[in-house]
Each structure stands twice: as C-alpha cells, then as structure tokens.
Amino acid sequence: MLSPGIIYEPYGPREPISFLRRWFTRNGWRRTKDDIFLELKNAYAIAKLRKSGYSKAKFYTEAVNLYKEINMLMALGDKTSLRKMVTEQMYSALKSEIKLRESRWSSVYWELIEPVIKIRTLRARMASIVSYDTCLFFCLCYLKKCMGHKCYIYI
Numbered sequence: 001m002l003s004p005g006i007i008y009e010p011y012g013p014r015e016p017i018s019f020l021r022r023w024f025t026r027n028g029w030r031r032t033k034d035d036i037f038l039e040l041k042n043a044y045a046i047a048k049l050r051k052s053g054y055s056k057a058k059f060y061t062e063a064v065n066l067y068k069e070i071n072m073l074m075a076l077g078d079k080t081s082l083r084k085m086v087t088e089q090m091y092s093a094l095k096s097e098i099k100l101r102e103s104r105w106s107s108v109y110w111e112l113i114e115p116v117i118k119i120r121t122l123r124a125r126m127a128s129i130v131s132y133d134t135c136l137f138f139c140l141c142y143l144k145k146c147m148g149h150k151c152y153i154y155i
Contacts, residue, residue: 011123011142038123045124045139060119063143068112075110077102113148120144 014035022028046054066085073082077098083091101108122142 009123009125009140042121042124045126045141046121048126049124049139059141060116060143063119063141064112064116064145064147067145071110071112074098075108116145116147118146 017028017031022032070082070085073085074094074097079095079098082094086094120143122144124139124141126139
C-alpha cells in the first residue's frame with residue numbers, strides 16, 4: 001500500500017476549556033459548535049467506511065502491522081522501502097533521524113510487545129478524489145496506540 005502523500009486536516013489536540021467559559025461566553029459557544037462539527041465529520045467518515053466494508057478490528061490490526069513494519073524499517077535503516085510507506089514530510093523527518101542515529105550507534109534492534117494494550121480513533125476524515133462521486137474516496141484516520149516496545153541500542 002503506497003502513501004497518497006496527502007494530509008487532510010492534520011490532527012492536533014484541542015486545548016481544554018473550562019465549563020463556565022464554554023457555557024457562558026460567546027467564544028465558548030462557538031467552540032462548542034466547532035467541536036460538534038468535528039465529531040459529525042468523524043461520524044460521517046466512519047459511516048462511509050462502514051458502508052464500504054470497513055471492519056474496526058481488521059483496520060486496527062492492519063494499522064498495528066503497518067506501524068510495526070515502519071518501525072522495523074527505521075531500525076534497519078532501509079530508506080528506500082520506508083519512502084513508499086510514508087508521506088514526503090514524514091520521510092524527510094525519518095531520514096534525518098536515521099542519519100543522526102547512524103552517526104551515534106552502530107545498530108538498533110526494535111520489537112513491538114504484543115498484544116497491543118489499547119487503540120483509539122482520534123480523528124477520521126474523508127477526502128473525495130472526484131467531488132461529484134462519493135464512491136471514489138480515501139479516508140485518513142488518526143489513531144492513538146498504547147503499546148509496549150523493546151529497543152536495544154548497540155554502540
């Protein structure tokens with residue numbers, strides 16, 4: 001699976017807002033409206049995915065395997081295979097990190113401790129390739145993963 005190289009609405013955590021400010025100020029109500037629209041966009045993207053045969057468990061398994069593969073390639077320093085799996089911006093960041101790591105350590109061993117403790121969908125966005133045809137679309141999901149790692153560094 002190749003990365004399309006497009007980030008649609010990059011994820012950033014929302015800053016917390018107090019209860020009183022949310023309910024008794026104009027900006028609080030505006031923020032509440034924005035939060036509701038963000039959640040509706042998530043629900044719409046997930047609903048469209050479910051219509052096309054989306055399975056949450058299968059998707060999470062595929063995401064963990066992809067995460068494992070990217071981290072293994074990074075530990076091995078395989079830049080050519082890594083380029084096909086991530087966006088250009090991420091590739092340049094990983095490439096510079098590999099270069100910095102290779103100057104300090106001779107090799108790195110990385111392993112994911114299974115089973116994964118928890119995975120949560122933070123944001124889901126749907127982007128259509130053709131505006132009038134909703135059958136041709138891709139979905140961008142931001143996931144939060146809680147899992148254990150083993151990393152051995154050899155100098």
